[in-house]
Amino acid sequence: MTDRSRIALMLAPALLVLGGLFLTGLGLTLLRSFRYMPALGLTEPDLAAYTAVLTAPGFLRSLGLSLWIATASTAIAALLAMAAALLLRQSFPGRALVSFLIQLNLTVPHIVGAIGMLYLVSQSGSFARLAKAAGLIAGPQDFPALTQDPWAIGIILLYVWKELPFITLILLANLQALGEDHEATARTLGATRWQAFAHVLLPLMLPGLMAASALVFAFAFGAYEVPLILGAHAPKALPVLAWQAANDTDLAARPEAMAMAVLIAGIGLVLLALYARAARSRHVD
Amino acid sequence: MFRSLAALLLLSAAALADTSDGDALKGMTWEQVVDQARGGTVNWFMWGGSDTINAYVDGYVAERLKADYDITLNRVPITDAADIVNQVLTEKEAGVTDAGSVDLIWINGENFRSMKQADLAFCGYTAMLPNDGLVNWDNPAVANDFGVPVDGCEVPWNTVQFAFAHDSAKTPEPPADMAALLDWIKANPGRFTYPAPPDFTGSAFLRHVFIHAAGGPDSLLGPFDQAKFDEVSAKTWAILNEIEPSLWREGATYPTTVTQLNELFANGEVDFSFNYDPAQFGLAVEAGTWPDTTRSFGLSDGTIGNTNYTLIPFNSPNKAAAMVVQNLLLSGEAQLEKAKTEVWGAAPAIEIARTAPEVQSGFAAIKTHPSVIPASELAKAALPELQADWLTAIEKGWMETVGN
Amino acid sequence: MSTSLRTLAALALMAFLILPLLPLAVWSLAQGWRFPDILPAELSTTAWAYALSPQSGVLESFGITTLIATATTLIAALVGLPAGRALGLYRFRGRGLVVLLLLAPAILPGIAVVFGLHGILLRAGLAGTVAGVILAHLVPVLPYMTLVLAAVFSRFDPTYEQQARTLGATPWQAFRTVTLPAILPGLLTAALFSFLVSWSQYLLTLAVGGGRVQTLPLLLYGFAAAGRNDLTAAIALLYILPGLLILALTARQITGRNTALVSGARP
Numbered sequence: 001m002t003d004r005s006r007i008a009l010m011l012a013p014a015l016l017v018l019g020g021l022f023l024t025g026l027g028l029t030l031l032r033s034f035r036y037m038p039a040l041g042l043t044e045p046d047l048a049a050y051t052a053v054l055t056a057p058g059f060l061r062s063l064g065l066s067l068w069i070a071t072a073s074t075a076i077a078a079l080l081a082m083a084a085a086l087l088l089r090q091s092f093p094g095r096a097l098v099s100f101l102i103q104l105n106l107t108v109p110h111i112v113g114a115i116g117m118l119y120l121v122s123q124s125g126s127f128a129r130l131a132k133a134a135g136l137i138a139g140p141q142d143f144p145a146l147t148q149d150p151w152a153i154g155i156i157l158l159y160v161w162k163e164l165p166f167i168t169l170i171l172l173a174n175l176q177a178l179g180e181d182h183e184a185t186a187r188t189l190g191a192t193r194w195q196a197f198a199h200v201l202l203p204l205m206l207p208g209l210m211a212a213s214a215l216v217f218a219f220a221f222g223a224y225e226v227p228l229i230l231g232a233h234a235p236k237a238l239p240v241l242a243w244q245a246a247n248d249t250d251l252a253a254r255p256e257a258m259a260m261a262v263l264i265a266g267i268g269l270v271l272l273a274l275y276a277r278a279a280r281s282r283h284v285d
Numbered sequence: 286m287f288r289s290l291a292a293l294l295l296l297s298a299a300a301l302a303d304t305s306d307g308d309a310l311k312g313m314t315w316e317q318v319v320d321q322a323r324g325g326t327v328n329w330f331m332w333g334g335s336d337t338i339n340a341y342v343d344g345y346v347a348e349r350l351k352a353d354y355d356i357t358l359n360r361v362p363i364t365d366a367a368d369i370v371n372q373v374l375t376e377k378e379a380g381v382t383d384a385g386s387v388d389l390i391w392i393n394g395e396n397f398r399s400m401k402q403a404d405l406a407f408c409g410y411t412a413m414l415p416n417d418g419l420v421n422w423d424n425p426a427v428a429n430d431f432g433v434p435v436d437g438c439e440v441p442w443n444t445v446q447f448a449f450a451h452d453s454a455k456t457p458e459p460p461a462d463m464a465a466l467l468d469w470i471k472a473n474p475g476r477f478t479y480p481a482p483p484d485f486t487g488s489a490f491l492r493h494v495f496i497h498a499a500g501g502p503d504s505l506l507g508p509f510d511q512a513k514f515d516e517v518s519a520k521t522w523a524i525l526n527e528i529e530p531s532l533w534r535e536g537a538t539y540p541t542t543v544t545q546l547n548e549l550f551a552n553g554e555v556d557f558s559f560n561y562d563p564a565q566f567g568l569a570v571e572a573g574t575w576p577d578t579t580r581s582f583g584l585s586d587g588t589i590g591n592t593n594y595t596l597i598p599f600n601s602p603n604k605a606a607a608m609v610v611q612n613l614l615l616s617g618e619a620q621l622e623k624a625k626t627e628v629w630g631a632a633p634a635i636e637i638a639r640t641a642p643e644v645q646s647g648f649a650a651i652k653t654h655p656s657v658i659p660a661s662e663l664a665k666a667a668l669p670e671l672q673a674d675w676l677t678a679i680e681k682g683w684m685e686t687v688g689n
Numbered sequence: 690m691s692t693s694l695r696t697l698a699a700l701a702l703m704a705f706l707i708l709p710l711l712p713l714a715v716w717s718l719a720q721g722w723r724f725p726d727i728l729p730a731e732l733s734t735t736a737w738a739y740a741l742s743p744q745s746g747v748l749e750s751f752g753i754t755t756l757i758a759t760a761t762t763l764i765a766a767l768v769g770l771p772a773g774r775a776l777g778l779y780r781f782r783g784r785g786l787v788v789l790l791l792l793a794p795a796i797l798p799g800i801a802v803v804f805g806l807h808g809i810l811l812r813a814g815l816a817g818t819v820a821g822v823i824l825a826h827l828v829p830v831l832p833y834m835t836l837v838l839a840a841v842f843s844r845f846d847p848t849y850e851q852q853a854r855t856l857g858a859t860p861w862q863a864f865r866t867v868t869l870p871a872i873l874p875g876l877l878t879a880a881l882f883s884f885l886v887s888w889s890q891y892l893l894t895l896a897v898g899g900g901r902v903q904t905l906p907l908l909l910y911g912f913a914a915a916g917r918n919d920l921t922a923a924i925a926l927l928y929i930l931p932g933l934l935i936l937a938l939t940a941r942q943i944t945g946r947n948t949a950l951v952s953g954a955r956p
Contacts, residue, residue, distance in 0.1 A: 032805075141475050269793075368900065
């Protein structure tokens with residue numbers, strides 16, 4: 001057996017599974033988004049579903065909301081994760097506990113975190129009760145609205161809570177692989193602590209940070225259960241809107257759901273390209 | 286547990302006798318249907334949010350089915366019946382006509398209309414059920430589900446009538462009618478809200494306002510009338526937009542589900558909650574979720590009542606067993622059991638007078654939960670349910686003009 | 690940064706990480722806990738008793754979820770091993786494309802794939818079955834398993850295998866005695882995280898299982914949607930148990946040496 005055919009044989013099962021499920025699934029979604037559904041007598045593909053989706057004000061507002069959620073969550077989580085990673089490189093009392101908690105958090109499913117966050121920060125949640133006991137508020141209505149709110153603060157808080165550990169772990173692994181040497185060298189060459197960070201450490205951390213951020217952005221953009229639990233009635237996050245359209249008993253709404261899925265996939269592809277670039281410069285793939 | 290896991294893995298192995306052919310069943314006697322049903326499994330998709338209702342189904346109903354008919358009842362908890370309508374629809378689209386995953390659905394209203402319109406329901410068999418005689422099909426509120434004729438496509442299970450809940454310790458004198466409620470809302474800013482449609486209960490609240498705006502239900506009965514809708518909806522949106530600044534969070538957002546409204550009520554963020562099934566109030570108090578001082582009330586200009594049903598999809602492979610389940614649910618004994626306050630407190634869908642004497646005395650002995658307004662009290666001012674097309678138009682209009 | 694400042698920052702981080710889990714712990718023991726009570730007036734074990742009773746279906750659901758996650762992980766390992774080896778050890782034409790295909794399911798939002806996936810499995814008669822859900826879970830799980838194993842194999846020296854073969858070992862013996870011990874730590878970490886990825890799936894299970902395959906997150910959301918905070922919290926805590934267990938098995942001071950853990954992690 002030649003090397004080539006051996007490699008092909010080794011890859012075949014994985015490619016078969018992903019091709020059969022993932023690519024075919026995407027293809028089917030694409031077909032249906034063009035309103036090609038022979039079972040329902042639709043055999044003339046057209047772009048009506050895309051027109052309907054893109055001209056509906058609901059879709060654009062949902063798209064805006066989802067982009068906002070993903071951008072804000074990723075930016076805040078990435079910044080805090082950098083700080084946390086730098087902190088965890090140093091020794092301080094309780095370091096073991098913090099690193100345990102960070103890993104613990106990684107294993108908690110999003111849906112559990114979302115429910116916990118709801119109980120914590122809603123207007124009648126634990127914080128509101130503490131504020132009431134401290135005499136800061138007279139009732140729930142005085143507590144800032146952090147869930148079902150127009151700025152999706154509760155959703156962003158949850159993603160920051162959940163993704164901060166994820167990015168931190170990736171950064172720590174990268175930093176560990178780099179060792180302390182570069183930074184120390186820079187310091188001995190007269191760089192200030194800030195210069196050493198900005199000119200040496202940060203550029204070294206950046207590829208890992210970018211790759212992790214792309215993953216986090218994609219997740220925060222496309223997750224369903226978190227906005228379902230913490231989101232407002234309107235506008236809905238894009239995945240919630242798409243799922244609702246897909247479950248509309250009016251069949252006409254279904255191609256629109258598929259069109260939304262395709263548009264979401266398109267945004268995902270852009271992220272994939274970004275990730276691939278970041279990963280390549282990191283030499284990890 | 287491992288046996289049930291294995292059963293799940295071997296999926297179709299559970300279907301000993303495939304009874305997907307509904308027409309064949311319709312040609313049989315009831316005894317033959319029961320014979321076919323023996324050893325079958327019924328996947329019953331129903332709202333699963335109440336542990337007491339779950340306990341009734343998994344306990345009383347499932348045990349009787351096992352003991353009397355060797356039928357295994359698999360209760361599948363769901364959050365929204367619309368998802369299941371969609372699932373059956375998707376199965377039909379994919380050509381799954383005799384091996385569907387759903388054998389029985391707890392359903393009514395627009396979901397029933399959708400199923401009937403898309404030919405997703407198994408129909409024309411209900412008169413075969415021996416306990417069908419307990420149902421008063423002459424009652425239009427039973428023979429029509431949100432104005433859509435039932436036509437032997439579903440079997441009634443419960444009757445309900447919309448009621449409001451309040452905390453008697455905080456609001457001892459709740460408003461008596463819709464006009465008074467609207468005034469109360471304006472006088473007490475931030476203390477009221479309603480779930481945004483398509484939430485089932487929020488949509489029902491909207492219909493109360495709609496009927497109020499129309500000056501009563503009489504002109505709205507019958508099929509959808511666009512001119513009438515335009516006239517009444519304009520008034521309705523005006524009322525709702527007028528109260529919006531006085532709602533919880535100044536109407537900037539609405540709860541998405543009745544559960545969120547219940548939560549707001551539990552924590553004293555709003556002063557009223559409401560439900561189609563007032564028995565839920567008693568269950569919430571018993572679960573410790575709501576204060577003991579919770580009481581409930583209707584409106585003197587009436588609240589909407591309706592019936593909910595169970596339905597067998599056209600592609601259920603276990604139709605015979607599902608029919609036996611429906612028949613059992615309809616029996617005087619099963620209806621009495623779920624009417625008991627400590628079990629569920631649900632109002633029966635059958636004529637009590639047609640049941641056996643001991644069942645009748647059982648019903649007579651029931652004492653309703655103090656937080657639940659007795660059905661007889663509510664029934665003094667009842668409104669009919671509007672047809673499903675009105676409902677869809679109201680929900681759509683609300684999203685465009687009020688809840689945007 | 691001074692030590693006290695560092696400690697302060699660490700305390701804030703710890704509080705942030707642990708806070709959302711605290712109300713869950715209290716709710717699971719609460720019998721009625723309304724604003725403005727900081728703690729429940731009455732503690733009760735009803736929620737736990739119900740969650741652990743056979744009637745609630747939680748334990749059965751726990752079993753099904755475990756079964757699905759285990760099967761998904763095993764299949765992913767079997768399929769991912771050869772693919773990871775090919776990617777880790779060989780440079781070949783089209784390798785970049787294969788990597789991209791593997792990355793895509795991990796990055797593309799689940800909602801983009803879920804409708805089509807459901808369509809395929811429905812036509813295959815697998816919608817609403819445990820087998821169908823396992824196949825669906827392979828979509829996010831298999832890429833992780835394969836990519837982690839590719840990283841593991843890229844640090845593996847195949848000449849040891851050849852030496853074993855020249856010494857007369859069969860391919861299977863060479864794999865068992867040489868290759869497997871070398872890749873085992875990476876394989877185990879990948880497996881544990883694959884398990885967790887499957888364990889956490891909500892949307893894929895909902896869509897493909899159609900409510901018939903009641904995994905824990907579905908059951909959990911059902912009770913959350915019905916406003917039973919006490920039951921929701923008890924189930925939520927049961928739901929994070931395996932994660933804790935896995936953590937106990939793999940936890941160590943974060944040193945970065947366990948890079949497989951990190952590359953297997955996902956947001």
